[in-house]
Amino acid sequence: MARKKTKYLVIHCTATQEGREITSAWIKKLHMGKNGWSRVGYSDMIHLNGSLELLHFAEGSNPFDGYTSAKEMTWGVKGQNSHSKHIVYVGGVEAEKRDGKYQAKDTRTSSQNLSLEIYVRHEILRDPKILIAGHNQFSSKACPSFNVAEWCRSIGIQEKNIYQAPGLYERAGDPEDPKKKNQVDQPEDPDLNKSNLKSMLWKLLQLIFGK
Numbered sequence: 132m133a134r135k136k137t138k139y140l141v142i143h144c145t146a147t148q149e150g151r152e153i154t155s156a157w158i159k160k161l162h163m164g165k166n167g168w169s170r171v172g173y174s175d176m177i178h179l180n181g182s183l184e185l186l187h188f189a190e191g192s193n194p195f196d197g198y199t200s201a202k203e204m205t206w207g208v209k210g211q212n213s214h215s216k217h218i219v220y221v222g223g224v225e226a227e228k229r230d231g232k233y234q235a236k237d238t239r240t241s242s243q244n245l246s247l248e249i250y251v252r253h254e255i256l257r258d259p260k261i262l263i264a265g266h267n268q269f270s271s272k273a274c275p276s277f278n279v280a281e282w283c284r285s286i287g288i289q290e291k292n293i294y295q296a297p298g299l300y301e302r303a304g305d306p307e308d309p310k311k312k313n314q315v316d317q318p319e320d321p322d323l324n325k326s327n328l329k330s331m332l333w334k335l336l337q338l339i340f341g342k
Contacts, residue, residue: 142263142266143266145158147221147222149238151226158173208269220243223275265278
C-alpha cells in the first residue's frame with residue numbers, strides 16, 4: 132500500500148469517566164484484545180495531567196513527513212485511517228451514569244486542553260494543509276464530547292485548517308432522539324470482560340480442531 136498524504140488530524144476521547152486515569156496498556160488491551168484489532172486506535176494519548184504518551188510508532192517511519200503509511204495507520208475512524216492521524220484525550224463522559232448511561236461531557240483538564248492545543252498547532256506547523264476534525268464529524272458518535280470546529284476557532288486556528296463537515300452536535304434534523312445524542316457507549320474494562328475470555332478460548336479451539 133502506497134503512502135497517502137495525511138489529510139486529517141482526528142481528535143478522540145477514551146469515553147472513560149471524568150477524573151479516571153487509564154494506562155496505555157489498558158487502551159491497547161481494549162482495542163487489540165476485546166475489539167480484536169491488529170493495532171491500537173490512536174497514535175498518541177493525552178493524560179489527565181497533560182502528559183503526552185506515544186501509543187503507536189512504526190519502525191523506520193517518519194511521523195513528521197506529512198504522509199501516512201500502512202505501518203503508521205491506527206484504527207480511529209473506519210474509512211479514514213489511510214489518510215488520518217488520531218489523537219485521544221483521557222476522559223469524555225460524566226463520572227456517574229444518568230438514566231443507565233454515561234453521558235458525554237467535555238472533561239478535559241486545563242492541562243489536557245493546553246497539551247491538545249500545542250499538539251494541534253504543531254501538526255499544522257509541520258503540515259499547513261492538514262484539517263483538524265472530531266470523531267463525531269465522521270460518525271454518529273459523541274466522541275470527543277466537544278465541538279472541535281468551535282474549539283479550534285476559539286484558540287485562533289485558521290478556517291483553512293478546520294474540517295467543516297457537521298459533527299453530531301451540529302447536525303440539523305437528526306432523527307436520533309436528542310436525549311441520546313450525549314450518550315456514549317462506555318468501553319467495558321477488558322480486565323473484567325468475561326466474553327473476551329470466551330472469545331479467546333473459542334479461537335484457540337478453532338486453531339486446535341479447525342473450523
